[in-house]
Amino acid sequence: MENILDKAFSTEDFRRQGHELVEMLADFLTDATSDQKDIHVMPWQDPQQQLEYWQQDLQKPAVSPLDLFKDVMARSVQVNKKRFVGHQTTPAVPVSILSSAVVAALNQGMGVYEMGMVGNTLEKVMTEHLAQKLGFTAEASGFVTSGGSLGNLTALLAARAAATQVWNKGFEPDQKLAVLVSEEAHYCIDRAARILGFGAEGIIKVPVNNKFQMRTDLLESYYRKATAAGKQVICVVGCASTTSTGSFDDLQAIAEFSQRHNLWFHVDGAHGAPSAFSPQYRHLVKGIEQADxxxxxxxxMMLVPSLSTALIFKRGADAYRTFSQRAQYLWSEQETEEWYNGGKRSFECTKAMSVLNIYTVFRTYGEAIFQENIERLYGMATSFAARIKTNPHFELATEPQCNIVCFRYKAAEDASGLNKEIRRQLLEDGRFYLVQTILNGELFLRTSIMNPLTQEQDLEELLAEIEKKAAALVESVE
Known part of the structure; x- marks a missing residue:
């Protein structure tokens, strides 16, 4: 009987398969810029078809991993293709694909130093460098966690720890905590507040202006109304930028309000905070250095595979207070601040060393690559918006501040329904992939220009395809 375990660890098989995989991935990336009509961004299948395919596949005999990878790649959305303008997912710069393989091979845990010596050290180096780019002092520090949702939850936990004793003593009778946040904030802020026990009434959503930015002139009245209702507001969250439209809140105004009322100021800068790398766009995050x-x-916007999120604290010590507890089997010193033991500051213990990906990009190309990426993609969005405004068949939801553009095809009646059907057809055709959002109760098409290989002619072709489908749809109902 064949020893399967020994075969699975065969370095010769790995060497051969690895070479073949690199060739296959290189061909896959080469296709990203192709203009061939048979190159699709979205190989659409409905959920039931996809489920049935993989259920049947699971029952088949063992297969070469290369055949499996080809199948997975062919059936997945192609974020590397230049006509992918859907969600805020970057095409990972190729060198970070290689570093991801190193991360998997090392398989480091990050909870304690001896299991994550390099990883914990790189997290300190990279987050402190990022903090300085954002304008913080040397007191700032942070760590890397698995995604913006977990990062935002952890930040709100830190805000709660700074304002209350809930972590150790639980909620007091009738204690009602609350957070002030833009009504256009990412849904994970709402979810995090609920997880923390604030409830729906503890999520105070501040209206936005016609540019979908928080109306900071309303913060004072909303705060007074909350305190009059017996709520303890502990945090204000600013967006840099919002998910739907890429709008940047006035962080300076939020900082001044937070300081006036001694409130924790948190910035969800998941998408837009790297604007600080660009002298041209740094003004968008003015005031971010005052955030807690x-x-x-x-x-x-920093070109590495998911998930890899930096959580920066203005005062590095705040990260330790968030998860203060005992774990004798991990740390001999329970109460000390030790940057090198990652589990003291984050939810995660066994965590991937994803920081290696961003460190690799930084060490290979320098930080200029981030400035160039920001300026290319933001600039392309500006040009795309200008083209939309000159076309009488389209309307722009708002002037883009970054690389997110919301627009739609005009219609005398039911514009939302028409644009929804246009997107459905585009999705099924597969040559382009864009998404949709709801703004002021109306549906708009939404593009996130994330791929630096995307060209203006690709966006021109997208508009032409939308016009073609719109004309056919309008004609079919007349």
Whole structure:
């Protein structure tokens, strides 16, 4: 009988398969810029078809991993293709694909130093460098966690720890905590507040202006109304930027309000905080250096694979207070601040060393790559918006501040329904992938220009395809 375990660990098989995989991935990335009509971004199948395919596949005999990978790649959305303008997912710069393989091979745990010596050290180096780019002092520090949702939850936990004794003593009778946040904030803020026990009434959503930015002029009245209702507001969350439209809140105004009322100021900068790398766009995050905490997704505008999120604290010591507890089997010193023992500051114990990906990009190309990426993608969005405004068949939801553009095809009646059907057809055709959002109760098409290989002619072709489908749809109902 064949020894399967020994075969699974065969270095010769790995060497051969690894070479073949690199060739296959290189071909896959080469296709990313192709103009061939048979190159699709979205190989659409409905959920039931996809489920049935993989249920049947599971029952088949063993297969070569290369055949399996080909199948998975062919059936997945192609974020590397230049006509992918859907969600805020970056095409990982190729060198970070290689570093991801190293991360998997090392398989380091990050909870304690001896299991994550390099990883914990790189997290300190990279988060402190990022903090300095954002304008913080040397007192700032942070760590890397698995995604913006977990980063935002951890930041709100830190805000709660700074304002209450809930972590150790639980909620007091009739204690009602609350957070002030833009009504356009990412849903994970709402979810985090509920997880923390604030309840729906503890999530105070501040209206936005016509640019979908928080109306900071309303903060004072909303705060007074909350305190009059017996709520303890502990935190204000600013967006840099919002998910739907890419709008940046006035962080300076939020900082001043927070300081006036001694409130924790958190910035969800998952998408837009790297604007600080660009002298041209740094003004978008003015005031971010006054925040008590900031979330930044390396895996959005900084070109590395998901998930890899930096959580920065203005005062590094705040990270330890968040999860103060005993774990004798991990740490001999329970109460000390030890940056090198990652489990003292984050939810995660066994955590991937994803920081290696961003460190690899930084050490290979320098930080100029981030400035260039920001300026290319933001600039392309500006040009795309200008083209939309000159076309009488389209309307722009708002002027883009970054690389997210919301627009739609005009219609005399039921514009939302028409644009929804246009997107459905585009999705099924598969040559382009874009998404949709709801703004002021109306449906708009939404593009996130995330791929630096995308060209203006690709976006021109997208508009032409939308016009073609719209004309056919309008004609079919006349």
């Amino acid at each position: 905490s900031v979330v930044v997704d390396y895996h959005k």
